[in-house]
Amino acid sequence: MMIQTRITELFGIEKPIVQGGLMWIARAELAAAVANAGGIGFMTALTFPDPEDLRAEIRKCRQMTDKPFGVNLTFLPTLTPPDYPAYIRVCIEEGVRFIETAGRNPEAYMDEIKSAGIKVLHKCTSVRHAQKAVKIGCDAIGMDGFEAAGHPGEDDVTSLILLPATRDAIDVPLVASGGFADGRGLAAALALGADAINMGTRFVATKEAPVHDNVKQALVGRTERDTRLIMRSLRNTERVLHNTAADKVIEIEQQPGETRIEDIVPYVAGRVGEEMLKDGNMETGTLAAGQCMGLIRDVPSVEDLLERIMAEAEAVIRKNAESIRD
Structure with a gap:
């Protein structure tokens, strides 16, 4: 079974699985591994204080894969904002085809990004924000449920409600984020109206994630309460x-x-x-982590993880189709 959706078509990928921006973690090694496994990975621009360092990382990623990948730009509320125009110029000059935006409204930068032919996936935490993102020209929406790691918004609404509500409100491709770590989650997201899933925490617990092994092991065997x-x-x-x-x-x-x-x-x-x-000192600082920790059992390679997710999703879809026929 091939699961083809509007997201696989938009990004030119084989599997409807997205690795979103992970501060300090989403570097060339991880993004390339996801790309080579058939999904799409987004490197996090602000991991690199100097836009020229991002340029070097983009080139490094190109040496590791010939498949599609993108760059995440998170617009943060701060007294001293990063040089976002410089990061955008690097993406344009390096021929990046896909940008994931997050945080504040990216409208101020949309004309420059879109005029370069770059497709924009904007991450939201509410239906109203998704509608605004579509209005300003975003090509796809990523919807973060309350289960998600990092900043899940202030509305405390879970993916189970956000996904169908967003699907009813917009007509562009939709990526589900928050609580997804296996094939059952992918099948459920598709049933709720999404075109793909975004995984963050689950990708941290993979062999290719460029972090200390203590970090990876800290996510294994936990529960949804942790x-x-x-x-x-x-x-x-x-x-x-x-x-x-x-x-x-x-x-x-x-x-x-x-x-x-x-x-x-x-x-x-x-x-x-x-x-x-x-x-790897796991007590000194905070680590963004989602409730999907309750589903993380091991630290596989990215390729093995994506193959396992797709096989499980296909099995669930077949089983449900057979049950409906019966």
Whole structure:
């Protein structure tokens, strides 16, 4: 069985599986492995402080695969924003065909991106944001359910509701994100109206992910209860692995009075997380992790993982079709 969807057609890929942006992790090694296995991987631009470093990573990825891959651009609320126009120019000059945008509205950059013939997949956490993204010209929508790692929004709506609600509201290709880690999830997402799934946490626990093995093993054998929601008081909710750093942030947030950003920075700052990924000390910083941890049992190669997901999804679809006929 070949599962072909509007997403496989849009990206020119074999399998409806997307590896989205993972800060510090989504580098050439992982994106190329996903591409070679038939999906599509997105390298995270802001992993590279200098846009020229992103250029070098794009070229490195091209040496590792001749299949489609893309670049993630997350527009962050910050006092000193990154040089987004420079990152976009690098993508254009290097012939990147696909960009995944996330965070704030990318409208200010859409004309330049689209005029270069680049297709845009925008990640949302609500139906209203998806409708706006389509209106400004995004070619596809990624919808993050509340189960997702990182920033799942403030509405607390799960994928089970968001996917069909979004499908009813927009007519562009839709990627499901939040709670997906196996073939059953892919089959379910397709049934709910999605054209593909996006996996983040599951790809961290693969052989090709460029992180310390302690990080990968920390995701294996967990349950769906082993994440924590932090920064709720700041209206910037993040779902992370339950560890000492997450507990400390929650403790600070529960203290009387307004939470001070400077008090939690030592635990959530990007560089702290980057060092944790390198040295494997799993208590020093926070690690974005989704509830799909309850479905992670091993650390396979990306190729084996995607083959397993597709085989399981096809088996589920066949079984359900036979049950309906019976």
